[in-house]
């Protein structure tokens with residue numbers, strides 16, 4: 419399995435997407451597909467998201483924001499095509515600063531790989547969305563995700579020591 423995220427202009431990790439345009443003319447899934455073209459140059463004739471791809475809805479009361487999270491499954495050849503197309507997107511270099519594959523494994527030291535990736539900064543609730551995608555699509559079991567998540571929490575406390583050790 420591979421899972422695509424992006425490195426954003428603001429230094430956070432995130433998923434392609436964005437705010438709905440003002441006015442009643444756009445549904446969430448239409449807004450998503452519009453953003454997917456702008457941010458990752460997605461070929462909508464083949465890979466447009468559908469309402470049934472929705473995985474998670476989240477309400478942020480303080481920001482007055484509802485986030486809708488969709489996940490689309492494609493085969494590995496298609497995944498590679500989607501990934502390469504990002505470099506030609508309208509927003510490459512302005513909003514989208516990188517396209518990346520999430521490391522979906524943990525190395526034998528128990529922290530390199532997925533736990534280290536989790537220790538990045540994420541936009542909004544993107545870290546939670548990532549964990550949800552991984553379990554919903556059966557990429558890792560809930561136990562595996564929980565173990566990695568605990569390691570990440572540990573890393574938050576020990577980051578300095580580990581980096582000193584690695585250097």
Ligand SMILES: O=c1[nH]cnc2c1ncn2[C@@H]1O[C@H](COP(=O)(O)OP(=O)(O)O)[C@@H](O)[C@H]1O
Nearest residue numbers: 432433434435436437481485541542543544547
């Ligand atoms: O990948 C994501 N997952 C969840 N929330 C996100 C993600 N990216 C951005 N957000 C949140 O959505 C809101 C709008 O984000 P942003 O400013 O990037 O929208 P825009 O792309 O329409 O300009 C912010 O509150 C941000 O924290």
